[in-house]
Amino acid sequence: xxxxIRVNNMTKDYGDGRGIFDFNFAVNKGEVFGIVGTNGSGKxxxxxxxxxxxxxxxxxxxxxxxxxxxxxxxxxxxxxxxPGEIDFPDVGSGxxxxxxxxxxxxxxxxxxxxELVNMFALDTDASLKRMSKGMKQxxxxxxxxxxxPDILLLDEPSTGLDPLMRDTLIELILKEKQRGATVLMSxxxxxxxxxxxxxxxxxxxxxxxxxxxxxDLESEEHSSYRLGFKTEEEYxxxxxRTKMKVIHKNKEHLHIDIDVNSKLPxxxxxxxxxxxxxxxxxxxxxxxSYYTSVTEKGGxxxx
Amino acid sequence: MLSLPLLKxxxxxxxxxxxxMTGVMTLLCIQFSSLDMTRSLLFxxxxxxMTTILPGIYVLVTANKLLASxxxxxxxxxxxxxxxxxxxxxxxxxxxxxxxxxxxxxxQTGAHLIVNNISPISFATLGLNMLKGDLTxxxxxxxxxxxxxxxxxxxxxxxxxxxxxSSSKYAVxxxxxxxxxxxxxxxxxxxxSLGVEGLDKFKYLTICTFYDYQSVLxxxxxxxxxxxxxxxIAVIAFGIGEIxxxxxDLPL
Numbered sequence: 001x002x003x004x005i006r007v008n009n010m011t012k013d014y015g016d017g018r019g020i021f022d023f024n025f026a027v028n029k030g031e032v033f034g035i036v037g038t039n040g041s042g043k044x045x046x047x048x049x050x051x052x053x054x055x056x057x058x059x060x061x062x063x064x065x066x067x068x069x070x071x072x073x074x075x076x077x078x079x080x081x082x083p084g085e086i087d088f089p090d091v092g093s094g095x096x097x098x099x100x101x102x103x104x105x106x107x108x109x110x111x112x113x114x115e116l117v118n119m120f121a122l123d124t125d126a127s128l129k130r131m132s133k134g135m136k137q138x139x140x141x142x143x144x145x146x147x148x149p150d151i152l153l154l155d156e157p158s159t160g161l162d163p164l165m166r167d168t169l170i171e172l173i174l175k176e177k178q179r180g181a182t183v184l185m186s187x188x189x190x191x192x193x194x195x196x197x198x199x200x201x202x203x204x205x206x207x208x209x210x211x212x213x214x215x216d217l218e219s220e221e222h223s224s225y226r227l228g229f230k231t232e233e234e235y236x237x238x239x240x241r242t243k244m245k246v247i248h249k250n251k252e253h254l255h256i257d258i259d260v261n262s263k264l265p266x267x268x269x270x271x272x273x274x275x276x277x278x279x280x281x282x283x284x285x286x287x288x289s290y291y292t293s294v295t296e297k298g299g300x301x302x303x
Numbered sequence: 304m305l306s307l308p309l310l311k312x313x314x315x316x317x318x319x320x321x322x323x324m325t326g327v328m329t330l331l332c333i334q335f336s337s338l339d340m341t342r343s344l345l346f347x348x349x350x351x352x353m354t355t356i357l358p359g360i361y362v363l364v365t366a367n368k369l370l371a372s373x374x375x376x377x378x379x380x381x382x383x384x385x386x387x388x389x390x391x392x393x394x395x396x397x398x399x400x401x402x403x404x405x406x407x408x409x410x411q412t413g414a415h416l417i418v419n420n421i422s423p424i425s426f427a428t429l430g431l432n433m434l435k436g437d438l439t440x441x442x443x444x445x446x447x448x449x450x451x452x453x454x455x456x457x458x459x460x461x462x463x464x465x466x467x468x469s470s471s472k473y474a475v476x477x478x479x480x481x482x483x484x485x486x487x488x489x490x491x492x493x494x495x496s497l498g499v500e501g502l503d504k505f506k507y508l509t510i511c512t513f514y515d516y517q518s519v520l521x522x523x524x525x526x527x528x529x530x531x532x533x534x535x536i537a538v539i540a541f542g543i544g545e546i547x548x549x550x551x552d553l554p555l
């Protein structure tokens with residue numbers, strides 16, 4: 001696969017440990033690439049560099065081989081950007097904003113814009129100033145997607161969206177991926193990355209921590225199950241006798257989360273055969289469980 | 304070099320401010336040049352103060368809105384996430400600022416020309432007894448041209464601060480201080496020229512000094528020579544604003 005976004009030893013030091021330090025990663029063409037990190041970890045700073053708004057102190061970043069800062073205007077022909085902070089130009093309604101954006105991007109055909117507006121159930125006649133957070137976010141999304149760009153840079157794109165709209169956004173991202181677009185999105189909502197991303201970069205305090213492949217995550221050797229017991233005796237009995245690893249237990253609800261080696265599922269069935277099980281649930285291994293398991297382990301994610 | 308969508312956006316977002324300032328200035332001009340009670344003060348009050356105060360307020364607010372405030376609020380991200388050069392952004396915004404001032408003065412001058420053609424004002428009414436005859440159309444155009452150049456220089460300095468700072472509070476603070484001092488010093492200097500001793504020194508503190516309506520009325524060429532300075536200030540200030548804006552980091 002061909003690399004389309006490349007970040008080389010990029011550092012931007014804002015002092016007091018803020019900023020991003022020695023970032024190195026590449027995004028392949030047609031890939032959905034996620035960046036995860038707590039607030040202030042450097043997600044937005046990374047995206048601002050890719051948009052050419054900031055100049056790195058050292059290192060560089062390129063899109064399609066062009067330097068992001070120097071060739072911003074050329075790169076932006078093929079890039080859609082959803083900024084982390086949403087504030088619109090003072091042009092009145094959503095309709096006139098989208099109209100002016102379309103002119104900036106040289107879009108003649110309004111068909112796709114209307115399609116997006118309908119998809120997000122957006123009322124574009126509303127005044128930009130009076131729009132709710134979610135409405136503003138949807139307007140920003142339409143503005144970023146409407147030119148069908150090759151590359152989408154999305155800074156926490158689902159902020160303010162209701163759960164249904166979040167699903168619509170996920171569908172749209174997957175559709176764009178199918179079309180061949182490359183998507184780089186930052187988020188702290190694991191679900192949307194679980195559903196869309198091919199690879200996810202974890203960052204913490206401006207440093208790269210871990211780069212994981214979602215597909216590897218799914219084929220992890222271990223999977224976890226939650227077992228609900230009928231009585232406390234059964235619950236205690238299982239706890240004392242089991243040879244499997246207990247990840248989590250809850251006496252209140254009488255359930256236990258256990259780690260099962262996917263290659264030896266029989267162990268699980270052997271062990272539970274004597275018990276009166278209220279329910280058994282498979283808990284898919286998600287980014288979130290990965291994140292919590294590694295952060296809990298060492299307090300920090302290790303590279 | 305010029306971006307039409309951006310120009311359209313700037314016209315739209317500044318229309319209210321431009322419209323009201325142009326309206327107030329034109330109405331005041333009509334009032335001072337037509338009503339008997341105020342005619343004698345046409346130059347001391349209207350051309351002496353209003354032609355710098357009103358455009359001064361306009362450029363102070365507008366220059367900030369054109370760059371700094373959009374960076375501060377983040378809305379510049381939408382402009383710059385399109386294939387447009389930063390230099391095109393500054394050029395278009397400066398183009399808008401200068402031409403909106405030109406149009407403001409053109410409308411006001413037009414109104415004055417019409418009023419003056421219907422009922423010409425004599426120099427005697429204006430208190431200029433050493434001059435004979437009436438105020439001519441040519442003089443009106445020249446006075447306004449002289450005022451326009453100074454306003455463009457004020458606009459350029461405000462624009463420079465707007466381009467240099469990414470935060471409205473600094474851009475407005477410094478532009479406001481500059482515009483305020485310029486206009487205030489000009490008013491004090493005017494009292495000096497009207498006979499209050501000592502105040503005439505204030506003319507060295509303000510670029511409004513380069514706006515010289517007396518020279519026009521006395522038909523000498525001083526006012527034309529003085530236009531060179533505001534033009535030079537405007538070119539330098541617009542240049543600095545454009546260079547800094549194109550190079551700096553933008554928190555978008």
